[in-house]
Amino acid sequence: MTDRGFSLRVVVALARRAMLGSLRRPQFLAPLxxxxxxxxxxxxxGLGRTTGLPGFPKVDGFLDFQLAGAMTxxxxxxxxxxxxxxxxxxxxxxxxxxxxxxxxxxAIVLGRLAxxxxxxxxxxxxxxxxxxxxxxxVKGGIPGVLVVxxxxxxxxxxxxxxxxxxxxxxxxxxxxQGIFPLVLVVLFVSSAFFPRDLLSSxxxxxxxxxxxxxxxxxxxxxxxxxxxxTSVLExxxxxxxxxxxxxxxxxxxxxxxxREA
Amino acid sequence: MIQSVTVVRALVRRALNEILRVPxxxxxxxxxPTIFMLGLSSVFxxxxxxxxxxxxxxxxxIVPVGLLQGxxxxxxxxxxxxxxxxxxxxxxxxxxxxxxxxxxxxxxxxSAALRALLPGIFLLAVAFSLGxxxxxxVALVIVTxxxxxxxxxxxxxxxxxxxxxRTQQAxxxxxxxxxxxxxxxxxxxxxxxLADWLRAVATVNPVTYILDGVRQGFVGGVTWAxxxxxxxxxxxxxxxxxxxxARGLRRYGV
Amino acid sequence: MAAIEVSGLERAYKGGLKxxxxxxxxxxxxxxxxxxxxxxxxxxxxxxMLVTLLRPTGGRATVAGHDVATExxxxxxxxxxxxxxxxxxxxxxxxxxxxxxxxxxxIAPRExxxxxxxxxxxxxxxxxxxxxxxxxxxGMRRRLDLAMALIHDPEVLFLDEPTTGLDPxxxxxxxxxxxxxxxxxxxxxxxxxxxxxxxxxxxxxxIISAGKIVAEGTPAAxxxxxxxxxxxxxxxxxxxxxxxREVLAPFGEVRADAPGGADLSLGxxxxxxxxxxxxxxxxxxxxxxxxxxxxxxxxxxxxxxxTGSHLEGxxxxxxTAPA
Numbered sequence: 001m002t003d004r005g006f007s008l009r010v011v012v013a014l015a016r017r018a019m020l021g022s023l024r025r026p027q028f029l030a031p032l033x034x035x036x037x038x039x040x041x042x043x044x045x046g047l048g049r050t051t052g053l054p055g056f057p058k059v060d061g062f063l064d065f066q067l068a069g070a071m072t073x074x075x076x077x078x079x080x081x082x083x084x085x086x087x088x089x090x091x092x093x094x095x096x097x098x099x100x101x102x103x104x105x106x107a108i109v110l111g112r113l114a115x116x117x118x119x120x121x122x123x124x125x126x127x128x129x130x131x132x133x134x135x136x137x138v139k140g141g142i143p144g145v146l147v148v149x150x151x152x153x154x155x156x157x158x159x160x161x162x163x164x165x166x167x168x169x170x171x172x173x174x175x176x177q178g179i180f181p182l183v184l185v186v187l188f189v190s191s192a193f194f195p196r197d198l199l200s201s202x203x204x205x206x207x208x209x210x211x212x213x214x215x216x217x218x219x220x221x222x223x224x225x226x227x228x229x230t231s232v233l234e235x236x237x238x239x240x241x242x243x244x245x246x247x248x249x250x251x252x253x254x255x256x257x258x259r260e261a
Numbered sequence: 262m263i264q265s266v267t268v269v270r271a272l273v274r275r276a277l278n279e280i281l282r283v284p285x286x287x288x289x290x291x292x293x294p295t296i297f298m299l300g301l302s303s304v305f306x307x308x309x310x311x312x313x314x315x316x317x318x319x320x321x322x323i324v325p326v327g328l329l330q331g332x333x334x335x336x337x338x339x340x341x342x343x344x345x346x347x348x349x350x351x352x353x354x355x356x357x358x359x360x361x362x363x364x365x366x367x368x369x370x371x372s373a374a375l376r377a378l379l380p381g382i383f384l385l386a387v388a389f390s391l392g393x394x395x396x397x398x399v400a401l402v403i404v405t406x407x408x409x410x411x412x413x414x415x416x417x418x419x420x421x422x423x424x425x426x427r428t429q430q431a432x433x434x435x436x437x438x439x440x441x442x443x444x445x446x447x448x449x450x451x452x453x454x455l456a457d458w459l460r461a462v463a464t465v466n467p468v469t470y471i472l473d474g475v476r477q478g479f480v481g482g483v484t485w486a487x488x489x490x491x492x493x494x495x496x497x498x499x500x501x502x503x504x505x506x507a508r509g510l511r512r513y514g515v
Numbered sequence: 516m517a518a519i520e521v522s523g524l525e526r527a528y529k530g531g532l533k534x535x536x537x538x539x540x541x542x543x544x545x546x547x548x549x550x551x552x553x554x555x556x557x558x559x560x561x562x563x564m565l566v567t568l569l570r571p572t573g574g575r576a577t578v579a580g581h582d583v584a585t586e587x588x589x590x591x592x593x594x595x596x597x598x599x600x601x602x603x604x605x606x607x608x609x610x611x612x613x614x615x616x617x618x619x620x621x622i623a624p625r626e627x628x629x630x631x632x633x634x635x636x637x638x639x640x641x642x643x644x645x646x647x648x649x650x651x652x653x654g655m656r657r658r659l660d661l662a663m664a665l666i667h668d669p670e671v672l673f674l675d676e677p678t679t680g681l682d683p684x685x686x687x688x689x690x691x692x693x694x695x696x697x698x699x700x701x702x703x704x705x706x707x708x709x710x711x712x713x714x715x716x717x718x719x720x721x722i723i724s725a726g727k728i729v730a731e732g733t734p735a736a737x738x739x740x741x742x743x744x745x746x747x748x749x750x751x752x753x754x755x756x757x758x759x760r761e762v763l764a765p766f767g768e769v770r771a772d773a774p775g776g777a778d779l780s781l782g783x784x785x786x787x788x789x790x791x792x793x794x795x796x797x798x799x800x801x802x803x804x805x806x807x808x809x810x811x812x813x814x815x816x817x818x819x820x821x822t823g824s825h826l827e828g829x830x831x832x833x834x835t836a837p838a
Contacts (some may be wrong), residue, residue, distance in 0.1 A: 006621055013618040017607065024606040024647075031433045038440055045459030046449030050308050093602030097663075100566050101619040102591040181293050188300030200306035259570065 010103045014111025019118060021085065028084070032077045032119075033126050040070040040130075043193060055197050059224045060137060067131045068220035069192040071148070072212060074123045075156040076183050080176065082116045083163025087173040099258065109250050113160050120156030124149055136223070144222030151218045151235045158242030161250040168253035192216040214238035272368025273375060276342070290334045295384045298327035301449075308450065315451045316480045324388045325404075325475040326448045329468065331380030332408045333439025336415020339373040340435045344423040362510045370416045370503070377412030378405070393479070400478020403488060407475050410495035411468070415439050417502035424509035442468045467494035516580055518544045518671050518702035519565065525573030526560050534560040536726035537574060542704060542719075544670075547697050549717030549734075550706040551814060553826055557726040558706040559599055562675045565704070566596045579670045592620070595664035599675040601656040605649030609640050609659050612648060613666060620667035634662040639688070654685030661692065671702045678712060690716060710814045710826060722818055729821040738812040741820045744786050745770060746793060747777035751805035754778070762796050777808070786811075 022029050040063075048062040059065045089095045098108050128138070128145065138144045166176050187193075189203045190212035199207055207213045218235010221228050302320035309319040316322035346352040355365055381404075389395055396404070419435035426434075445462050446469040452460055463469045474491020477483045519542035526535040535557045542548040552558050563569035565578055567587040576583045579593035603612060613631035622630055635644045638658040643651065648659065657677060664672060674693070678686040693703055693716050707713055713720050714734050722730040722737075730737055750759070756778060760769050763781050766789060770780040783789040787809050794804050818826045 009624075010619060013615055017604070017611075017615055020611070021604065021606045027430045027433055031437075034433075034437060035440070038437070038444065042444045042449065042459070045456040046454075047305055047308050048456050049311055049450075049454055050305070053307055053310065089604075092604075093598060093600045094604050095602075096568055096598060097596075097602045097616075098619070100568055100591055100594075100596050101616075102588055102621065103619050178289055181289050181296050184293075184296055184300060188296075188304055194304045194307075198307045200303045203303040 007104055007107055010107045011111045011114055014098075014107065015114035015118065018085065018112045018115030022081070022115065022119060028081055029119075032074050032081060032123060035077065036070040036074040036127075037130065039073065040066055040127075043069075050194075050198075053198060056195060057224060061135060063131060063134055064136045064224050065220065066193065067127055067136055067223055068148075068216045071124055071127045071152055071219055072155070072190075072192045072216045073187055074127065075120055075152055076159050076187060076212075078116060078119055078123060078156055079159025079161075079163040080180060080183060081163070082112060082160035083165075083167040083176040083179075084173050086112060086164050086167035087171060087176045090167065090171050091173060105254060105258065106251060109161070109164055109247075109254055112164060113157050113247070113250075116160030117153050117157045120153045121149060123156070124152040131223075138223050139225055140222035140227040143227050147222045147227055147232050147235075148219045151215060151232070151239050154236065154239035154243055155215045158239060158246045161243065161246035165246060165250040165253040168250065168257050171257075186210065186212060190216060211238040211242055215242070269364060269368040269371055272365065273372045276339075276369070276372030276376065290331075290338055291380045291383050293334060294327040294331040294380045295387050297330060298323055298384060298388065301326075305449065311450070311454060313451060313454050320388065320391065321393050321479050322476075323449070324384065324393055324479055325472055326443060326446075327384045327388075328381050328404060328408050328475055329411055329443045329472060330439070331384060332377045332412040333415050333443050334380065334436070335373050335377040335412045336417075337419050337432070337435040337439050338376075339369060339416040340419020340421075340423040341429055341432045343369060343420055344427065344429045344431060347423065347427045348429060356513070363507060366417075366420065366503075366506055366510055369420060370413050370506075373412045373416035374409040377408055381405075381408050396478030397483065400483050403483065403491070404475050404478065407471050407491055407495055410492075410499060411471055414495065414498035414502050415442070417499065417506040420506045421502070421509045424506070424513050442466070443472070446472045448472065467498055470494040516544075517541045518546070519548070519576070519578050519704060521565070521574070521576045523574030524561065524564060524571055524576050526557075526564060526569060527572045533726050535564070535571075538723065538726075538728045540721050540728060540731065542702060544702050545697065545700045546718045547693065547703040547705060547716050549713035549720040550704065550723065551708070551710070551713045551720055551818075551826070552706075552723035553708060553824075556723045558708075558723055559675055561723070562598075562673055562704070562706055566594055566673050567591060592667075593670045595667065595669035595672045597657075597660045597664040597672075597674050597677055599679070601653075601660040603648045603656055603659060606647060608645055608647055609635060609651070610644040612659065613644075613663060616663040617666050622667060630666055634666055638662045638692070654681050654688075657681060657685065657689065661689065665696075669701070671704065672696060674703060674705045676706055676708065678707070678709065686712075708826065713814060720814065722814065722821070724818070724822045724824075730817050734814060737814060737817045741812045741816045743767065743782035743784055744809060744811045746781045746783055746790065747773060747775060747806075747808045747810060748779045748781065748793075748797075748804055749777050749806040750797075751803040754802045758800065759797065759802055762800050762802070763793065766793055766796070777806075783809075 043066050044063045050056060051059055051062050051065070057065070086095075128148070138148070140147065163176065166179060170176055189206040190210040191199065191207045192212055196204060196207050196213060214234045215238050217231050218238065221231035221235075298320065301323050302318075306319045308314065309316060309322065314322070343352065346355075356362075415438070418438055422431050422435050445459065446466050447455065447463050452463060455463060470490040471494050473487050477487045519540070521538060521540045523537050523539065524535055525533060525537050527533045538561065540548075550558050550561065560569065564571045565576055565583060567583050567590050571584060578590045581589035581593070583590055607615070610631060613635055614627050617627040617630055635641055638661060640655060640658055640662070643655060648656065651659065661674070661677065664674075678689055681689070690712070693705065696703055705712075705716060717734060719731065719733055720737060721728050759779060763769055763779065766781060766783060768782040770782060773780040781793065783793070790807060790809065794807065797804055815826045818824070
């Protein structure tokens with residue numbers, strides 16, 4: 001087997017292991033969809049009438065608008081979960097077993113990120129189905145759904161890389177868990193839940209520079225308008241930037257940890 | 262009686278010690294309600310211009326929600342800490358002491374009531390500094406009583422879960438209950454502006470009346486009509502959830 | 516070429532603390548090398564450097580012919596590692612972990628299942644292989660850990676305190692497995708704090724204390740350095756000890772102090788075969804021996820002679836020097 005073939009096989013094996021671990025720990029998996037579902041319900045039920053505010057985009061319902069925000073929140077929490085899983089692996093010693101194996105260093109990171117991406121597909125599916133059940137529609141049809149999956153999955157991998165980088169630096173699950181409030185802060189200063197023009201100052205300004213805004217809008221536009229080149233490209237670009245930047249940081253963090261060891 | 266008070270005081274002191282000696286563990290719980298308050302008001306601030314909205318600004322409307330969330334988080338944290346004590350064997354040591362079990366429960370729950378004041382005070386300090394009007398003293402007293410009361414009720418609930426599952430892995434269950442309890446009320450908007458389904462849920466949710474009780478003074482004035490349902494709901498929740506917790510404790514280890 | 520060659524190996528931390536302070540050792544292929552020392556001596560740090568989990572800050576080491584610092588991937592392909600904590604994933608089954616380990620070590624897909632089955636059977640976990648590791652006992656985890664370390668037939672096997680916390684039966688099982696590996700030609704580097712384990716399994720022993728190797732050799736040779744086996748004698752009734760010393764003098768050296776409440780202690784080169792003659796000689800003088808105990812020097816005595824402390828309870832200073 002070639003080196004590349006071996007590396008691929010290793011990444012798949014580690015991804016499979018990470019997925020099994022997640023599915024066998026439902027108490028970690030459930031919050032990824034339960035918390036965002038709750039917020040989705042309360043936001044929609046409590047503030048549905050805000051669609052009538054001047055400047056609010058034309059939508060069939062507040063649920064259609066909110067779906068992308070809920071997905072973004074869920075995918076971000078998935079990133080935190082990836083970080084926690086990595087930290088637990090380090091604390092438990094299994095990480096050392098991987099490092100002592102004759103596999104490439106990047107496979108250690110990529111394996112878990114592949115699992116994060118696969119989980120993201122499930123998360124996006126959950127919210128799309130939930131939306132459909134409660135009357136949401138995707139104006140962009142099948143292409144629109146595919147765009148949502150694409151941007152969501154790429155963004156999720158980026159968020160997972162952030163989680164891994166944190167875990168490799170902090171090496172403790174409790175520390176990674178402690179960033180949960182920060183995740184909320186970053187989400188609140190974006191246009192994930194409300195139109196950018198209707199945010200209060202200074203969130204409206206910060207949202208313009210927040211990649212989460214473009215990721216959420218990239219997933220939202222196919223739902224409420226249809227597949228528009230600008231927002232899709234911006235959303236995808238923002239997701240790719242997060243992946244590249246965070247992935248690089250994660251690999252550097254891994255290298256740093258191995259060098260310090 | 263004096264012995265019971267001494268035990269309760271000792272347990273409360275232990276719980277408060279944890280905050281002093283491991284402040285990093287308490288910080289997320291103290292910060293989270295304020296982050297929610299600031300975040301929600303920065304995102305949904307324009308909602309206050311909806312016809313029928315009872316407050317001049319969304320932040321003032323949402324401050325009471327943050328106070329109750331602090332109570333909810335604290336109550337959940339009490340259960341998580343008990344689950345940790347069970348896992349580490351410390352709880353068995355407590356059960357071996359001669360104090361009645363209801364005293365042990367009272368100590369744990371009383372600590373939650375006091376700890377709930379921390380996120381509340383921090384949130385109010387931030388809110389007042391951002392221009393939210395300071396309520397009257399009477400209103401603040403009512404707020405304090407209701408926040409402490411809800412924290413007790415949530416602590417009873419999460420203690421019940423901790424005694425049943427005996428593992429910190431039940432933490433998300435404890436936290437979600439608090440979230441649902443506080444958010445599925447007239448949290449974001451007055452009841453008439455809610456969607457039908459949420460209005461129906463809010464009507465039967467006892468925390469809605471507690472929220473109304475906390476919100477008076479921030480939005481409108483203090484009235485007995487808003488106060489007695491809040492107090493009754495608090496007492497009722499403590500009664501029901503406290504009974505469950507006491508039963509769970511009696512059955513523990515049997 | 517030696518399976519493991521270490522020269523001046525060092526690991527220093529910030530602040531100047533040296534966990535490993537310039538050690539030299541060589542382990543021949545097919546040898547079982549026991550690395551013995553108290554807690555905190557530097558055993559695990561040494562192992563972690565040799566298995567490429569920790570970067571040496573000084574010196575050099577080669578394992579299976581490859582430098583641990585410059586050729587770590589080559590080293591990893593040739594070693595098996597079972598660390599101090601059985602690093603297992605509690606959510607996976609034993610079988611799943613074995614197959615994952617096989618994949619990580621490049622075993623061909625068509626061989627993975629058979630190899631996993633074989634090794635699981637060898638360590639006696641066939642019945643438990645479908646259960647999650649989180650339900651395994653400590654002994655079962657250790658056995659699985661060992662099986663995972665062997666899945667790819669490593670040239671060199673590192674076992675870091677493999678029997679710590681195990682019951683006697685599990686410990687014996689593991690010892691038998693180590694003996695079997697040795698018979699098959701696997702080099703085993705075994706760290707332990709148990710004297711008996713090093714005595715039973717190791718061809719040669721290195722004793723480390725405070726980051727330095729203080730003694731190295733076969734267990735027999737090391738023990739012979741610190742003195743002879745001795746007979747501790749306790750008499751029935753009143754006995755003229757001065758006369759007893761004269762009677763015993765032809766058999767060996769009578770020690771200055773008799774430990775453990777005995778009346779006299781006699782160093783005997785022949786060991787247990789001297790007991791009958793000694794007792795008979797004393798009996799001929801009407802000196803009745805109530806109790807006789809043969810005490811062999813231990814590796815703890817070796818450690819005590821070199822460092823002034825004991826291995827078990829390393830902070831207890833030596834009370835009397837052996838004769």
